[in-house]
Amino acid sequence: MRSGQRDLVEKLLPEIEIDLENEKAFSLAALFADDGRQVWLEIGFGGGEHLAWQASRNPDIGLIGCEPYLTGVVKLLTKIRADGLENVRLFRDDARLLVDCLPNKSLHRAFILFPDPWPKLRHHKRRIVSDSVLDRLAGALVDGAQLRIATDDPGYLEWILWHMGRRKEFDWQARSPADWRNRPEDWPPTRYEEKAISKGCKCAFLTYTRKPR
Ligand SMILES: C[S@@+](CC[C@H](N)C(=O)[O-])C[C@H]1O[C@@H](n2cnc3c(N)ncnc32)[C@H](O)[C@@H]1O
Incomplete structure (x- = not known):
């Protein structure tokens, strides 16, 4: 690791890293000084392009990013410092640990x-889009909140559509392929998406809404 990167990991990261040790006291509001802001969550942010973009365009929103991959975390830390982003908090572990602690309607x-597609049948249980994660997100998202999911993997797309389609808490308002084949303007491309497109893959951009309780 270069010295600039070490500095980011040793100095900036501890200031914005989420510690779940004391999970009973875990509160999303407290992560952002209880200033009443809304909080958004990104699971598996990779190099953090999308997270940093959203954080810089939505300075009044608190952004939480989960990513266990240190190289990706360092890339995001570099952007946070370069752009002076003050509204990002990071969880450097399996997102499921954090999702399990999310308070209702938070x-x-x-x-x-x-998300990693885990194409082999015996690995499907590792997929992050799963009943247990969706149970927790359905509880944590406020009424009317969006859950955005993207994939370039046809098998995972089918899996996501099936898992989401049978949930009573979420609504999918797409009426034609244009509604999910095209990325909305407030949804920037990620590095993974760019690689997928360069290989000729087609991407799906799914926006679900948490129905009123
Ligand atoms: C295929 S990459 C996509 C990265 C990024 N979202 C993008 O579009 O460029 C999937 C990412 O999810 C992360 N990931 C996998 N399992 C995870 C988990 N359980 N919790 C948090 N992140 C996870 C991986 O480390 C990886 O960076």
């Missing part, structure tokens, strides 16, 4: 962009 948006 989240205003969630993103799961190009």
Whole structure:
């Protein structure tokens, strides 16, 4: 690791890293000084392009990013410092640990962009889009909140559509392929998406809404 990167990990990261040790006291509001802001969550942010973009365009929103991959975390830390972003907090572990601690009705948006597809049947249980994660997100998202999911993997797309389609808490308002084949303007491309497109893959951009309770 270069010295600039070490400095980011040793100095900036501890200031914005989420510690679940004392999970009973875990509160999303407290992460952002209880200033009443809305909180969005991104699971598996990779190099953090999308998270940093959203944080810089939505300075009044608190952004939480989960990513266990240190190289990706360092990339995001570099952007946070370069752009002076003050509204980002990081969880450097399996997102499921954090999702399990999310209080009810605490989240205003969630993103799961190009999750690892785990194509082999015996690995499907590792997929992040799962009944247990969706149970927790359905509880944590406020009424009307968006859950955005993207994938370029046809098998995972089918899986997501099936898992989401049978949930009573979420609504999918797409009426034609244009509604999910095209990325909305307030949804920037990620590195993974760019790689997928360069290989000729087609991407799906799914926006679900948490129905009123
Ligand atoms: C295919 S990459 C996509 C990265 C990024 N979202 C993008 O679109 O460029 C999937 C990412 O999810 C992360 N990931 C996998 N399992 C995870 C988990 N359980 N919790 C948090 N992140 C996870 C991986 O480390 C990886 O960076």
